[in-house]
Amino acid sequence: GAGVSQSPSNKVTEKGKDVELRCDPISGHTALYWYRQSLGQGLEFLIYFQGNSAPDKSGLPSDRFSAERTGGSVSTLTIQRTQQEDSAVYLCASSFLGFRFSHQETQYFGPGTRLLVL
Amino acid sequence: TQLLEQSPQFLSIQEGENLTVYCNSSSVFSSLQWYRQEPGEGPVLLVTVVTGGEVKKLKRLTFQFGDARKDSSLHITAAQTGDTGLYLCAGAGQGAQKLVFGQGTRLTINP
Numbered sequence: 001g002a003g004v005s006q007s008p009s010n011k012v013t014e015k016g017k018d019v020e021l022r023c024d025p026i027s028g029h030t031a032l033y034w035y036r037q038s039l040g041q042g043l044e045f046l047i048y049f050q051g052n053s054a055p056d057k058s059g060l061p062s063d064r065f066s067a068e069r070t071g072g073s074v075s076t077l078t079i080q081r082t083q084q085e086d087s088a089v090y091l092c093a094s095s096f097l098g099f100r101f102s103h104q105e106t107q108y109f110g111p112g113t114r115l116l117v118l
Numbered sequence: 119t120q121l122l123e124q125s126p127q128f129l130s131i132q133e134g135e136n137l138t139v140y141c142n143s144s145s146v147f148s149s150l151q152w153y154r155q156e157p158g159e160g161p162v163l164l165v166t167v168v169t170g171g172e173v174k175k176l177k178r179l180t181f182q183f184g185d186a187r188k189d190s191s192l193h194i195t196a197a198q199t200g201d202t203g204l205y206l207c208a209g210a211g212q213g214a215q216k217l218v219f220g221q222g223t224r225l226t227i228n229p
């Protein structure tokens with residue numbers, strides 16, 4: 001009965017280094033979303049995976065950001081050559097069908113990874 | 119680009135008072151959701167409204183979707199310290215596959 005889990009919970013890195021953030025969605029959920037949240041603000045959409053369809057990458061802020069979802073389950077968000085403006089909380093969410101199929105979906109969020117780039 | 123504007127951004131009131139938070143847009147949404155987020159945690163869904171004019175109640179919380187489905191409000195009656203948190207509205211545009219989030223209202227209820 002586990003919810004969405006994310007690791008690490010906190011990450012401190014130096015400017016220019018690459019980081020990988022992991023998300024384990026709820027088992028059976030076909031949709032997975034990544035968001036970025038800066039200092040208690042609203043959520044900025046990054047990328048959306050729906051089953052075997054090509055992901056919606058329209059929210060990725062630059063080509064330094066990429067994500068993959070292996071086997072329709074675990075997802076990894078990679079930030080290359082990190083910059084100080086990348087510091088934020090990165091949230092992952094999953095839902096059963098995805099908004100493509102239902103606008104009444106419940107998204108279940110993980111606790112987030114707090115990234116600090118020095 | 120669809121935008122959701124929340125107001126106020128910050129609200130600090132005494133326990134027992136009533137309050138209303140607003141979420142406004144110039145765009146029409148198929149559905150609108152309200153989330154609450156506590157420090158160190160992800161947002162948790164409170165309610166989804168889908169019909170223009172719809173009103174939903176969750177104990178002391180009343181949610182309303184505007185008739186034109188462009189705006190929504192959250193009203194809390196007799197606020198309690200446990201209501202403290204960041205409240206986020208999020209809308210799904212017609213035909214959209216993802217949510218657009220407002221910038222949030224940080225609510226503090228003082229004892």
